[in-house]
Amino acid sequence: MARIGELDLPDRLHPAIPRWATQLGVALLCVGAAGVLRLAINLVAPGAAVFALLFPAIMIATLFARWQAGLLTAAISIAYAFFAVYLPSPATTQSGPYWTLFAIAFSAGLTIALAETFRRAVHRATDERDLQIADRDLMLSEFEHRVKNNFQIVASMLDIQRRRVSDPAASDALGAAMMRVDSIARAHRHLYRDGQGSEVNVSDYLKDLCDTLSDALLLRGGVTLDCDADAAHIQRDHAVSIGLVLNELVTNAAKHAFVGRETGTIHVSWKHKAEGGWRLTVADDGVGLPPGPRPKRKDGGLGQRLIEAFVKQAGGTLTTVSDSGGTRVMMDVPD
Incomplete structure (x- = not known):
């Protein structure tokens, strides 16, 4: 019912059609519809319930075109029903018709008042x-602007610190932290840009993130990064986790997959599985993982621990397949 009350035809059609013309048209339309129903009823029960159809017609006219249309509908309908149907009936008495007219007019006025109030x-x-x-939109816009600035400040501070340190390991760690912050910032921007409430368009987000990683990791010429992502909207927290997993996997591939080589391809895909759920795949055609236990990395395996934590946060599972033709890491997440 609330949706009916929101539809104001005189305002909706103005200025193409004057308000009074719209109200007149709605009144005539309601009177005509009631008249057609009156004729149909007369075929079955002549003279029965003479004034019964007045009130729904009056209410509809008032709700759609204000009280003026309801009043006009009431006047035309009562006049027609009274003089054309009620008075000619032999069952009416000399005094009864006027009291009936008064009662019907009073009821019609009450209907108009209630419908207009509603x-x-x-x-x-x-x-x-x-x-x-x-x-709310203004507040969210201001909040988004402030959060965006905060992300930029954090990234700038990390970048300044990275440029100042002389230790290559520390510089790489700060650079990785910058990319993680950027991944979260991009998920945040897509959340507000897409207008999906608490959901992120993963396709746009992952493609944007891949473009940024390609620039940040200086993938030029021989080593390329491409992304193929199906359209999907998922919860923000899961999108952030997926983006961070992608960030870590692509970074690992860029650093370790092409040792001693100048060419290669890193392929990222986000596809819906036939059996349900989604799969994020990061595949490269590099040298593959060495056989046996993996050697301990300089960062103490922080990247791998982060990947495992982000996969768990997204409710997914991780599978790694590697041979001499390259490495393929797959992250499966539910719908």
């Missing part, structure tokens, strides 16, 4: 809702 209440509630939505 219509105005709904419009006030709608205006308040729109104002609240506008205030």
Whole structure:
């Protein structure tokens, strides 16, 4: 019912059609519809319930085109029903018709008042809702702007520190931290840009992230990074986790997959599985993982621990396949 009250035809059609013309048209349409139903009823029960159809017609006209249309509908309908149907009936008495007319007119006025009150209440509630939505959008816009600035400040501080340190291991660690912050920042931007509430368009997010990683890892010429992602909207927290996993896997591939080589390809895909769920795949055509236990890395395996933590946070599972033709890491997550 609230949606009916929100539809104000005189305002909706103005200025193409004057408001009074819209109200007149709605009144005539309601009178005509009631008249057609009246004729159909007369075929079955002549003279029965003469005034019964007046009230729904009056209410509809008032809700859609304000009280003026309801009043016009009432006047035309009552006049027609009274003079064309009621008075000619032999069952009426000399004094009864006028009291009936008064009762019907009073009931019609009460119907118009109630319908108009309801219509105005709904419009006030709608205006308040729109104002609240506008205030919320303004607040979210300001919040998004502040968070974006905070991300930029953190990234800038990490970049300044990275440039100042002389230890290559420390510089690499700060650079990796910068890319992780950037991955979270991009998920945040896509969350507000897509307008999906708490969901992120993963396709756009992953493609954007791959472009950034390609620039940040200086993948030029011989080593390329491409991304093929199906469209999907998932929860923000899961999108952040998936983006961070992608960040770590692509970084690992760029650093370790092409040792002693100048060419190679890193392929990222995000596809829906036939049996349900989604699969993130990061595959390279590099040298593959060495057989046996993996040697301890300089960062103490921080990257691998982060990958495992992010996969767990997304509710997914991780599978790694490696041979002389390269390495393929697959992350499966539920719908």
